[in-house]
Amino acid sequence: MDGPRRAARDGQKPMSVDASGAPASGGTAPAVQTHWVAESGALDVFVLLGPSAKAVGRQYATLTGGTQLPPLFALGYHQRRWNYNDQDDILALDKQFEELDFLYDVLWLDIEYPHRRQALFHMG
Structure with missing residues (x-):
């Protein structure tokens, strides 16, 4: 010391x-x-x-x-794309990653993903 x-x-x-x-x-x-x-x-x-x-x-x-150290998932691969269309789009992406044997730790759903593409802080 x-x-x-x-x-x-x-x-x-x-x-x-x-x-x-x-x-x-x-x-x-x-x-x-x-x-x-x-x-x-x-x-x-x-x-x-x-x-x-x-x-x-x-x-x-x-x-x-x-x-x-940060959480282990934070050091892994993060998949993100602006404007996924719907749940089927995301499930198809997950299936494609699975078929390619490509591992990912996080799949980000951007701010327009919620119901009717309303931003998370939609005020209307």
Whole structure:
């Protein structure tokens, strides 16, 4: 595990950042001054130092949790065509896919498919 938890576990002190405007170490120019405000009164700041972009990604995932994979069907083939005529048209399409041994995961019925080709948000 990278970051502050590893540093504490290894007996190191967590890093602190001095943004008070004191001269940068070894130099005469003042350090960058910054002012942060949180409306709730508490401000948590996490600085992910890497040392590489890949390490920053791992540190961020450790801090926030990893990205979930999408549902399996979402990664498959989606068949869509504007304006299927009727249920028989869709069943014929499904039969054609079956005859060709072509697998699909989703068959989209566009917004004009409902009763009398009314859009889903038809107001009349």
